Amino acid sequence: MKAINYISVTFPSRSANEAFARTAAACFAAQLDPTLDELGDIKTAVSEAVTNCIVHAYPDSLGKITLKGRILEGGIVEFVIRDWGRGIADVTQARMPMYTTGGEERSGMGFTIMESFMDKLRVRSSVGKGTTVVMRRRIASRSAGRD
Amino acid sequence: MKAINYISVTFPSRSANEAFARTAAACFAAQLDPTLDELGDIKTAVSEAVTNCIVHAYPDSLGKITLKGRILEGGIVEFVIRDWGRGIADVTQARMPMYTTGGEERSGMGFTIMESFMDKLRVRSSVGKGTTVVMRRRIASRSAGRD
Amino acid sequence: MHVTYTCKDGNARIRLLGEIDHHAARQISAEIGRIIDTHLPRSCTLDLSGVTFMDSSGIAVLLRAKRRAEEIDGSFSVEGAGPQIKRVMQTTGLARLISIR
């Protein structure tokens, strides 16, 4: 699919950047004129993916994270969150509700939220090389009778 | 100066991205706990620099723009806005109040705002190669008796 | 960006909502122009209390609105500008050209 508009954002895995990343994603998605609920879903899903990079991909060091956004035809916004950290050995297991390697501060519900809040979620990972999370959400056009 | 935190944002010269860029800059600066007035100054200065890339650097085509942000020691935030567009032949003249090549929709006050709203402004440009604008602003620490 | 207005007894109040930047400027200018041309108000007040951001792209918008209002011998003023807008108007000298309430 051809991108109508895009952004590419790079930042280190500092937890202070969680708020920055989800706000940047929401600002970018805003051009599709989403509802507040849709914006909330996007912010939450991106927050989960970026937090995972900070908590799980680079547990003991600072590493690079990229957030890419694209506006696709048909009012679809896509975000790709990527790290070059530890990676996930078994992605199917990692995506199961309540599965976590993060101890009692984590709930294991990050992927569950990403899946419920977005229309499509794809996770690719390679141990020692990093993880790429691709998420898409269609924003219903308001002129099509929603406003 | 060593950067404590940084971001790097890339986007095409679409006018819809003006709001995205200034909001991203403000979100990034927010970690220094600025006042609303300081945030307003930063948003405005970044908006001017990014708009210049869209209007002047790439007048008839879409081109690439980068916005880099860094947090430096001493509570200083730095933004570097860069394009690979038309460039400026005479930077001293371009920085003068009311000088514009943009016709009646432009006021020629963009650089004046950047200079007044930030502590430091540096402009490097090369005709046919592009322009780099570096701006810095110190955010007074609130614990130092400002709140 | 939204533009709404009321016009009563020759007094137009035009209310802008949102952010005034280069992206939005042309549309805002066109809508203000249309309102003035249609109602030919004796006084025109631009209510900026709903504007959350304005950069130098707003200067041409405000100056053009003023010129349009004065071309038909009307008065023009701006009200409800928040601190960020006031700072832009002061720094650029616009505050000396336009009456701010």
Next chain:
Amino acid sequence: MHVTYTCKDGNARIRLLGEIDHHAARQISAEIGRIIDTHLPRSCTLDLSGVTFMDSSGIAVLLRAKRRAEEIDGSFSVEGAGPQIKRVMQTTGLARLISIR
């Protein structure tokens, strides 16, 4: 993120202001724990009306607060959650574990 509270007649009301994410979670949890440990309230209400965002990092914060309150035989509930927080609580099953007013 700010945490404020009042405690009267054994009823604690803890009010959170800001965003609950991984960055803020540990500090919020610590402050809630300190308030409960100091006042040993019979009932503890967490007021989320000032919380503008919460992701799954908030789950552990809320569950730990509930556990802490119940360990000293107090009751625990949450109120004022906006739509984004409610959606997270429902999607993750947290809404079944915590009483929401």
